[in-house]
Amino acid sequence: MDIDIVSVFPEYFDVLDLSLLGKAKDKGLISVCAHNLRDWTHDVHQSVDDTPVGGGAGMVMKPAVWAECLDELLGLPADAPAQETALPDRPILIFPNPSAPLFTQQDATELSHAQHLVFGCGRYEGYDARIPAYYRERGVDVREYSIGDYVLNGGEVAVSVMLEAITRLLPGFMGNPDSIIEESYTGGNALLEHNQYTKPASWRGLDVPAVLLSGDHAKVDRFRRDEALEKTNRIRPDLIAQLDCHALSKADRKT
Ligand code: 6GU
Numbered sequence: 745m746d747i748d749i750v751s752v753f754p755e756y757f758d759v760l761d762l763s764l765l766g767k768a769k770d771k772g773l774i775s776v777c778a779h780n781l782r783d784w785t786h787d788v789h790q791s792v793d794d795t796p797v798g799g800g801a802g803m804v805m806k807p808a809v810w811a812e813c814l815d816e817l818l819g820l821p822a823d824a825p826a827q828e829t830a831l832p833d834r835p836i837l838i839f840p841n842p843s844a845p846l847f848t849q850q851d852a853t854e855l856s857h858a859q860h861l862v863f864g865c866g867r868y869e870g871y872d873a874r875i876p877a878y879y880r881e882r883g884v885d886v887r888e889y890s891i892g893d894y895v896l897n898g899g900e901v902a903v904s905v906m907l908e909a910i911t912r913l914l915p916g917f918m919g920n921p922d923s924i925i926e927e928s929y930t931g932g933n934a935l936l937e938h939n940q941y942t943k944p945a946s947w948r949g950l951d952v953p954a955v956l957l958s959g960d961h962a963k964v965d966r967f968r969r970d971e972a973l974e975k976t977n978r979i980r981p982d983l984i985a986q987l988d989c990h991a992l993s994k995a996d997r998k999t
Contacts, residue, residue, distance in 0.1 A: 745858065745914065746833070747776045748817045749903060750810075751865040752792060754778035756900045765911055773914050776907075784813040793868050802869030810864065810875045817862050818884060828883030835860040836885045838906070839876055840899030844888035847906055849934075851889065855906075856913035863906075865899035934983050934991075935976045938968035966995070973999045 749757055757778040760766060768774045782790040793803035815822050818835050836858050855861060864871070876886045891902045912918060927937055941952040955967045973996055976983050 745774045745856075745911070746860045747774055747907065748860075748862045749776070749778045749865065750781050750813055750817070750863065751778060751898075751900055751903075752781050752867055753865075753898070753900055754780045757904070760904070760907070763908070764917075765908065768911050768914065768917050771916065773916055774911055779813065779817070781809060781813055784809050784816075796869065800869070804869055805866055805871040805875075807872040807874050807878070810871065811878065814862065814864065814875075814879065818879070820879075820882060820884070824882050826881040831884070833860040834858070834885065835862050836887060837862045837864065837876070837879055838903075839864045839866065839871065839886070839888045840891070840902035840906070841866065841870065841888040842890045842895055843870075844890045847889035847891050847902075847909070849909070851887075852906070852909035853913060855887075855910045861910070863899075863903045865903055867898040934987060935972040936980060936983070938971040938975070969996065970999045 751757070755778075757776070760776060761769065765774070765776070769776060781792050785792060791806075792809050793805050796802065796804045812822070814820070814837065815824075818837065819831055820829055836855065838855075838861060840863070864875070876888060880886045889902070889906065891905050896902060941956060945952045945957055953967065955963050958964070973984075
Protein backbone atom coordinates (compact mmCIF):
# COMPACT_ATOMS: atom_id res chain seq x y z
CA MET A 745 0.00 0.00 0.00
CA ASP A 746 1.34 3.44 -0.94
CA ILE A 747 0.43 6.25 1.45
CA ASP A 748 0.93 9.96 0.74
CA ILE A 749 0.20 12.52 3.44
CA VAL A 750 0.01 16.25 2.75
CA SER A 751 0.38 18.65 5.66
CA VAL A 752 1.96 21.98 6.61
CA PHE A 753 3.59 20.02 9.45
CA PRO A 754 4.99 16.93 7.68
CA GLU A 755 7.53 16.44 10.52
CA TYR A 756 4.56 15.43 12.62
CA PHE A 757 4.62 12.09 10.82
CA ASP A 758 8.28 11.34 11.63
CA VAL A 759 7.01 9.43 14.68
CA LEU A 760 5.36 6.86 12.41
CA ASP A 761 8.80 5.25 12.11
CA LEU A 762 8.86 4.63 15.87
CA SER A 763 5.52 2.88 16.14
CA LEU A 764 4.21 -0.44 14.85
CA LEU A 765 3.75 1.41 11.57
CA GLY A 766 7.53 1.52 11.32
CA LYS A 767 7.50 -2.27 11.41
CA ALA A 768 5.04 -2.37 8.51
CA LYS A 769 7.37 -0.06 6.60
CA ASP A 770 10.35 -2.29 7.36
CA LYS A 771 8.42 -5.37 6.23
CA GLY A 772 7.63 -3.59 2.94
CA LEU A 773 3.86 -3.76 3.56
CA ILE A 774 3.50 0.01 3.25
CA SER A 775 5.42 2.91 1.82
CA VAL A 776 4.65 6.25 3.50
CA CYS A 777 5.61 9.69 2.23
CA ALA A 778 4.74 12.89 4.13
CA HIS A 779 4.80 16.02 1.92
CA ASN A 780 4.86 19.70 2.85
CA LEU A 781 1.95 21.52 1.19
CA ARG A 782 4.08 24.68 1.09
CA ASP A 783 6.36 23.00 -1.49
CA TRP A 784 3.58 23.63 -4.03
CA THR A 785 3.31 27.38 -3.37
CA HIS A 786 4.93 29.98 -5.66
CA ASP A 787 4.93 33.12 -3.49
CA VAL A 788 7.73 34.18 -1.12
CA HIS A 789 5.47 33.80 1.92
CA GLN A 790 4.46 30.27 0.84
CA SER A 791 0.89 31.09 1.85
CA VAL A 792 -1.67 28.31 1.87
CA ASP A 793 -4.70 30.07 3.37
CA ASP A 794 -6.90 33.13 2.99
CA THR A 795 -9.86 34.79 4.73
CA PRO A 796 -13.29 33.11 4.48
CA VAL A 797 -15.60 34.39 1.73
CA GLY A 798 -18.77 35.65 3.43
CA GLY A 799 -16.83 36.66 6.51
CA GLY A 800 -16.11 34.92 9.77
CA ALA A 801 -13.17 34.10 12.00
CA GLY A 802 -9.98 32.31 11.02
CA MET A 803 -8.46 31.29 7.72
CA VAL A 804 -9.43 28.79 5.04
CA MET A 805 -6.99 26.73 2.98
CA LYS A 806 -6.88 27.88 -0.66
CA PRO A 807 -7.91 25.48 -3.42
CA ALA A 808 -5.17 26.33 -5.97
CA VAL A 809 -2.20 25.21 -3.84
CA TRP A 810 -3.95 21.99 -2.84
CA ALA A 811 -4.84 21.24 -6.47
CA GLU A 812 -1.26 21.58 -7.71
CA CYS A 813 -0.15 19.20 -4.99
CA LEU A 814 -2.98 16.68 -5.34
CA ASP A 815 -2.88 16.61 -9.17
CA GLU A 816 0.73 15.53 -8.89
CA LEU A 817 0.21 12.93 -6.15
CA LEU A 818 -2.89 11.47 -7.81
CA GLY A 819 -1.35 11.49 -11.30
CA LEU A 820 -4.14 13.69 -12.66
CA PRO A 821 -3.35 16.18 -15.44
CA ALA A 822 -3.72 19.85 -14.42
CA ASP A 823 -7.15 21.19 -15.42
CA ALA A 824 -8.44 17.70 -16.28
CA PRO A 825 -12.00 17.82 -17.67
CA ALA A 826 -14.86 17.14 -15.25
CA GLN A 827 -15.24 13.49 -16.15
CA GLU A 828 -13.72 10.29 -14.93
CA THR A 829 -9.99 10.09 -15.62
CA ALA A 830 -8.59 6.55 -15.78
CA LEU A 831 -6.17 6.61 -12.86
CA PRO A 832 -3.78 3.63 -12.74
CA ASP A 833 -4.01 2.61 -9.08
CA ARG A 834 -7.50 3.90 -8.10
CA PRO A 835 -6.24 6.21 -5.36
CA ILE A 836 -8.52 7.15 -2.49
CA LEU A 837 -8.31 10.75 -1.31
CA ILE A 838 -9.11 11.27 2.38
CA PHE A 839 -9.68 14.57 4.18
CA PRO A 840 -9.99 14.63 7.97
CA ASN A 841 -12.84 16.97 8.80
CA PRO A 842 -14.62 17.43 12.17
CA SER A 843 -17.86 18.14 10.26
CA ALA A 844 -17.84 14.83 8.37
CA PRO A 845 -19.28 11.34 9.08
CA LEU A 846 -17.51 9.34 11.81
CA PHE A 847 -14.61 7.09 10.80
CA THR A 848 -15.50 3.53 11.81
CA GLN A 849 -13.89 0.09 11.92
CA GLN A 850 -15.82 -0.71 8.75
CA ASP A 851 -14.12 2.22 6.97
CA ALA A 852 -10.74 1.04 8.24
CA THR A 853 -11.39 -2.47 6.88
CA GLU A 854 -12.50 -1.15 3.49
CA LEU A 855 -9.52 1.21 3.20
CA SER A 856 -7.08 -1.55 4.19
CA HIS A 857 -7.77 -3.12 0.76
CA ALA A 858 -6.76 0.03 -1.19
CA GLN A 859 -3.54 0.23 -3.18
CA HIS A 860 -2.96 3.98 -2.79
CA LEU A 861 -4.23 6.36 -0.09
CA VAL A 862 -3.69 10.12 -0.17
CA PHE A 863 -4.46 12.07 3.03
CA GLY A 864 -4.89 15.86 2.96
CA CYS A 865 -4.53 17.46 6.40
CA GLY A 866 -6.42 20.71 6.79
CA ARG A 867 -5.39 23.35 9.32
CA TYR A 868 -6.94 26.62 10.46
CA GLU A 869 -10.72 26.76 10.01
CA GLY A 870 -10.64 24.12 7.30
CA TYR A 871 -10.22 23.87 3.53
CA ASP A 872 -12.18 25.27 0.59
CA ALA A 873 -15.10 22.90 -0.09
CA ARG A 874 -14.32 22.98 -3.82
CA ILE A 875 -11.18 20.87 -3.27
CA PRO A 876 -13.00 17.58 -2.53
CA ALA A 877 -15.74 18.55 -5.01
CA TYR A 878 -13.21 19.02 -7.84
CA TYR A 879 -11.65 15.57 -7.39
CA ARG A 880 -15.03 13.86 -6.94
CA GLU A 881 -16.11 15.32 -10.29
CA ARG A 882 -13.04 13.70 -11.86
CA GLY A 883 -13.86 10.23 -10.59
CA VAL A 884 -11.51 10.17 -7.61
CA ASP A 885 -12.89 8.28 -4.59
CA VAL A 886 -12.93 11.17 -2.09
CA ARG A 887 -13.73 10.53 1.60
CA GLU A 888 -14.12 12.98 4.46
CA TYR A 889 -14.08 11.64 8.03
CA SER A 890 -14.24 12.90 11.60
CA ILE A 891 -12.64 10.76 14.32
CA GLY A 892 -14.97 11.86 17.12
CA ASP A 893 -17.15 14.57 18.60
CA TYR A 894 -14.45 16.96 19.73
CA VAL A 895 -12.32 19.59 18.00
CA LEU A 896 -8.62 19.23 17.14
CA ASN A 897 -6.40 22.00 15.75
CA GLY A 898 -5.76 20.16 12.51
CA GLY A 899 -6.06 16.88 10.69
CA GLU A 900 -2.64 15.47 11.59
CA VAL A 901 -3.71 13.58 14.71
CA ALA A 902 -6.84 12.33 12.97
CA VAL A 903 -4.77 10.99 10.05
CA SER A 904 -2.43 9.22 12.48
CA VAL A 905 -5.44 7.58 14.12
CA MET A 906 -6.93 6.47 10.79
CA LEU A 907 -3.57 5.21 9.53
CA GLU A 908 -3.03 3.06 12.59
CA ALA A 909 -6.54 1.61 12.35
CA ILE A 910 -6.06 0.85 8.63
CA THR A 911 -2.50 -0.49 8.51
CA ARG A 912 -2.87 -2.93 11.43
CA LEU A 913 -5.46 -4.74 9.29
CA LEU A 914 -3.01 -5.37 6.43
CA PRO A 915 -2.30 -9.07 5.96
CA GLY A 916 1.03 -9.88 7.62
CA PHE A 917 0.97 -6.85 9.91
CA MET A 918 -0.27 -8.45 13.14
CA GLY A 919 1.68 -11.27 14.76
CA ASN A 920 -1.56 -13.03 15.72
CA PRO A 921 -4.42 -12.34 13.25
CA ASP A 922 -6.94 -13.99 15.64
CA SER A 923 -6.67 -11.01 17.95
CA ILE A 924 -8.15 -8.87 15.17
CA ILE A 925 -11.15 -11.16 14.72
CA GLU A 926 -12.07 -11.12 18.42
CA GLU A 927 -11.74 -7.45 19.19
CA SER A 928 -14.49 -4.86 19.55
CA TYR A 929 -16.20 -3.41 16.49
CA THR A 930 -15.28 -6.30 14.15
CA GLY A 931 -16.96 -9.16 12.37
CA GLY A 932 -20.42 -7.58 12.10
CA ASN A 933 -20.63 -8.19 15.83
CA ALA A 934 -19.91 -4.63 16.96
CA LEU A 935 -20.09 -5.30 20.68
CA LEU A 936 -17.52 -3.99 23.13
CA GLU A 937 -15.03 -6.67 24.08
CA HIS A 938 -15.43 -8.74 27.27
CA ASN A 939 -12.97 -8.11 30.14
CA GLN A 940 -9.57 -9.79 30.03
CA TYR A 941 -7.61 -11.34 32.90
CA THR A 942 -4.21 -12.98 33.22
CA LYS A 943 -2.50 -14.86 36.05
CA PRO A 944 -2.46 -14.90 39.07
CA ALA A 945 -6.06 -16.06 39.68
CA SER A 946 -6.11 -14.08 42.92
CA TRP A 947 -4.35 -10.71 43.24
CA ARG A 948 -4.59 -8.21 46.14
CA GLY A 949 -7.89 -9.74 47.20
CA LEU A 950 -9.42 -9.58 43.72
CA ASP A 951 -10.28 -12.90 42.03
CA VAL A 952 -10.57 -13.78 38.35
CA PRO A 953 -14.18 -14.93 37.66
CA ALA A 954 -14.25 -18.64 38.60
CA VAL A 955 -15.86 -19.77 35.34
CA LEU A 956 -12.72 -18.72 33.42
CA LEU A 957 -10.74 -21.31 35.42
CA SER A 958 -13.30 -24.09 34.87
CA GLY A 959 -11.91 -25.36 31.58
CA ASP A 960 -15.49 -25.57 30.23
CA HIS A 961 -15.15 -23.74 26.90
CA ALA A 962 -18.89 -23.47 26.28
CA LYS A 963 -19.40 -21.87 29.69
CA VAL A 964 -16.44 -19.53 29.15
CA ASP A 965 -17.84 -18.45 25.76
CA ARG A 966 -21.29 -17.83 27.27
CA PHE A 967 -19.80 -15.86 30.19
CA ARG A 968 -17.75 -13.66 27.86
CA ARG A 969 -20.63 -13.07 25.49
CA ASP A 970 -22.90 -12.05 28.40
CA GLU A 971 -20.23 -9.73 29.72
CA ALA A 972 -19.82 -8.13 26.28
CA LEU A 973 -23.59 -7.68 25.95
CA GLU A 974 -23.99 -6.24 29.46
CA LYS A 975 -21.02 -3.90 29.01
CA THR A 976 -22.18 -2.68 25.60
CA ASN A 977 -25.72 -2.14 26.83
CA ARG A 978 -24.43 -0.07 29.74
CA ILE A 979 -21.65 1.95 28.05
CA ARG A 980 -22.73 2.12 24.38
CA PRO A 981 -26.46 1.39 24.01
CA ASP A 982 -26.23 3.01 20.56
CA LEU A 983 -24.19 -0.01 19.39
CA ILE A 984 -26.90 -2.45 20.53
CA ALA A 985 -29.49 -0.39 18.65
CA GLN A 986 -27.38 -0.69 15.47
CA LEU A 987 -27.02 -4.50 15.55
CA ASP A 988 -28.70 -6.27 12.69
CA CYS A 989 -31.59 -8.58 13.55
CA HIS A 990 -29.48 -11.76 13.24
CA ALA A 991 -26.71 -10.56 15.56
CA LEU A 992 -28.46 -11.61 18.78
CA SER A 993 -29.34 -15.25 19.58
CA LYS A 994 -32.15 -16.36 21.89
CA ALA A 995 -29.60 -16.83 24.69
CA ASP A 996 -28.23 -13.34 24.03
CA ARG A 997 -31.69 -11.83 24.34
CA LYS A 998 -32.07 -13.30 27.86
CA THR A 999 -29.02 -11.23 28.89
CL1 6GU B 1 -10.88 14.70 11.34
N1 6GU B 1 -10.20 17.06 12.32
C1 6GU B 1 -10.19 18.00 13.28
N2 6GU B 1 -9.56 19.14 13.07
N3 6GU B 1 -10.83 17.85 14.43
C2 6GU B 1 -11.46 16.70 14.62
C3 6GU B 1 -11.50 15.67 13.67
C4 6GU B 1 -10.85 15.89 12.51
N4 6GU B 1 -12.23 14.65 14.16
C5 6GU B 1 -12.61 15.03 15.36
N5 6GU B 1 -12.17 16.26 15.64
